Structures are given as C-alpha cells and as structure tokens.
Amino acid sequence: MPEHRGYLSLRLPGDEIVFRFHEPMCRLLLLVLLLSTSSCRSTKPWLSWGEGGGFTGLQQGYTVWRDGTIEMWRQSPGDPPQTRTRGKLRRTQRQQIEAVYRQLQTLPAYNSPGNYSRFIRRYTSRDTAQWVWSPSDTHAVTRTLQMLYEMLNQNVRQP
Known part of the structure; x- marks a missing residue:
C-alpha cells in the first residue's frame, strides 16, 4: 500500500481493513479523548x-x-x-x-x-x-x- 504523507494509517490483522486519518484529525481525536477522560471523577x-x-x-x-x-x-x-x-x-x-x-x-x-x-x-x-x-x-x-x-x-x- 502506498504511503501518504500527513496521514496516519491503522492496519488491522489480515490487512482487510485499513483506516486512514488525516494528521489534524488525529490531533483532534487525541484532544477529545484527553478532555473526556479528565472530567471523570475519582475512582475512589x-x-x-x-x-x-x-x-x-x-x-x-x-x-x-x-x-x-x-x-x-x-x-x-x-x-x-x-x-x-x-x-x-x-x-x-x-x-x-x-x-x-x-x-x-x-x-x-x-x-x-x-x-x-x-x-x-x-x-x-x-x-x-x-x-x-x-x-x-x-x-x-x-x-x-x-x-x-x-x-x-x-x-x-x-x-
């Protein structure tokens, strides 16, 4: 598979499915993930x-x-x-x-x-x-x- 600059590729086992994320989208997903977990209350x-x-x-x-x-x-x-x-x-x-x-x-x-x-x-x-x-x-x-x-x-x- 050709490499695309500025994209993050995620290949699942068996090479049947490949997800491509544009780099700015990866940053946004990471930010959303961090913000969503930081608002959780203490586990104790x-x-x-x-x-x-x-x-x-x-x-x-x-x-x-x-x-x-x-x-x-x-x-x-x-x-x-x-x-x-x-x-x-x-x-x-x-x-x-x-x-x-x-x-x-x-x-x-x-x-x-x-x-x-x-x-x-x-x-x-x-x-x-x-x-x-x-x-x-x-x-x-x-x-x-x-x-x-x-x-x-x-x-x-x-x-």
Whole structure:
C-alpha cells in the first residue's frame, strides 16, 4: 500500500481493513479523548456508609465522592448496586463530613457484624478503613460509631 504523507494509517490483522486519518484529525481525536477522560471523577469515594442484612440481605446507604457528589444506593444480594445521585455537598455539609472523616482517623478498626449491621468506610489514596457493627452492640467504639453514623445521615438528608 502506498504511503501518504500527513496521514496516519491503522492496519488491522489480515490487512482487510485499513483506516486512514488525516494528521489534524488525529490531533483532534487525541484532544477529545484527553478532555473526556479528565472530567471523570475519582475512582475512589471519600466516605461510604449504610446498613443492611437481616432476612432479605438488602443493604442501603450513601457514598460521598471526593468531588462532593452524594449518591444514595441500594443493593440486594447478588445484584449490582442501584445508585441515584442526590446532588453535591454544600460548604457546611462538607465541613461536617470532614470533621467525621478526621474523627474516624482516630478510631481503631472494628469488625463485629450482627444479623443486621451498619458500616462506615473511609477511603484514602492508599487504603480503605472499615467499621462494621450491630446497632444493638454496646461496646464503647460502637457508641462513637453510631453517633458518627447518625451525623452522616443527618448531614446528607439536609435539603
């Protein structure tokens, strides 16, 4: 096949199909690709919390992403989560969630699930910390976790 200056040729296996792109078009496609991927939010959330279990195994809760997006989710056993965006955090909400986030950094990990459990997950760039407890648990750590859990729920339910 003759070479064409100013074009990029892409030949697929078997030489059956050849795509030719004019050089300015290649630059435009590359720019569009870069811009479209740069607007994606972080792949890791900031905080996630919820509750569930029991007879149905249904879990539900909230996830707050680093960009401030709040998602409400529900998940039945064996199914992918169903999510719905609830909006973005306001400045006061973000400050309150930051306070909870900082307080979680001081708590030891806790994993004592019951038939029906609550959980909070804190995400960092390196790892994920998780606390799981039964609402009927009376351990001192779970009393603090319950208070933080209720603060998070009140915060995202604000109009």
